[in-house]
Amino acid sequence: MPISMADVAAHAGVSAQTVSRVVNGSPRVDPGTRARVEAAMAALGYRMHRAARALRTGRTRTIGLVVSSLAAVGNSRMLEAVAEVAAQRDYALAVVTLAGARSVGDAFAQLRDQGVDGAIVLNEATTLLRGSDPRATLPLVVVDSPPDDRFAIVQTDHAAGAAVAVGHLLSKGHATVHHVAGPSGSFAARERERGWRAALEDAAARVPAVVRGDWTSRSGFAAASGLAGATAVFVANDQMALGALRAFAEAGRRIPEDIAVVGFDDVVDAAQYRPPLTTVRQAFDALGTRAVATLVAMIEEGAGPSFTALPGQLVVRESSGPGPL
Known part of the structure; x- marks a missing residue:
């Protein structure tokens, strides 16, 4: 039988x-009594039925997530x-x-139909969000967005991370x-490009024409054909870097002896690329923790609304090396 409050x-x-x-x-x-009750709940395996709790509190303890x-x-x-992180906080x-x-409006309508208490919007979906205003009914945390006092914003400092990679x-x-x-419509992509450009300008280095992909390894492979004269390349994410590494290898260009490559994200397999990829690590766990904590505080x-930017970390591996002799 289910464990009851009694x-x-x-x-x-x-x-x-x-x-x-x-x-x-x-x-x-009082804190002592609360701790004793929580210990009893844990010992007995008690879980409050969400529907019953929603009737009592007006909250479903469910958060929505919108992603492109x-x-x-x-x-x-x-x-x-x-x-x-949501599960750790007992949110569905x-x-x-x-x-x-x-549309993004339809996405929020679906979430409202599910009775969510608030929502997190990820990355490319934030561009569409700027043309709507669901804040009247939902607390919102946006991951990667230009400043906007309608929402709480959590993001990596993409520009600073890109500048470190270029440096x-x-x-x-x-x-x-x-x-x-x-992609030009991505806030993260624009910020990484901005950081790349600023680092070159600060160093009084030539700013080459940008070659653009769509985040996929296939587009990185195609982009490499436009980098015939390059000796170093900063790729806006690790998936595109994977495609570029393959293209350079097939063209007979040694990495890092002939061309050095740095990516962004530090995906799980980046250390297994051939050669292992130097990249800027995004702290996805920390971003998720901060996004959920911010939303729960709003709920x-x-x-x-608040703004949080977390630093990226350069992880140096074998794909970046000395310039040509």
Whole structure:
């Protein structure tokens, strides 16, 4: 039989009303009693039925996540991180992809139909969000967005990470660094391009023409054909870098002896590329933790919009090396 509040109350030596207050987050419980009730709940395996809790509190403890597509590694890594942190906080997760919705408005309508308490919007989906205003009914946290006081924003400092990658390559003696950029509609891609350009300009180095891809390894392979004279290239994500590495190898260009390559993201397999890929690590776990924590604070405490930028970290491996002799 399911464990009831009465069972928890008897185990903890408190009233059922006290257990109810703990379950519903009431401040009218002293810390010692709260700890005793929570210990009893854990010992008995008690879980509050979401529908019953929603009737009591007006909240479903469900958060929504809107994403353009899960094909990109960054989006899937963020989904994984958000799902893990939401579960730790006892929130369910409802996911809507824009591929399965007619518009961003339709995506939010689907989430409202599921009774979510708030939502997180990822990456490319944020561009479409700027043309709508679902804030009247949903607290929102946006991952990767230009400044916007309508929403809370959590992001990696893409421009700074890109500048570090370029500085690393210039320090190896390369005269300049070429760039394989992501889609022009992506905020992250634009910021990484901005950081690349600023680092070259600060070093008084030539700024080559940008070659653009679509985040896929196939587009990275195609982009490499436009980099015949390059000795160093900063690629806007690791998937495109994988394609570029293959293209350079097939063209007989040794890495890093003939051309050095740096990516962005530090995907799980980046250390297994041939050669292992130097890249800028995004802290996806930290981004997911911060995004969920920010949203929960908006839902439970009425916190207002905020801005958080987390630094990237350069991870040096074999694909970046000295410039040509």
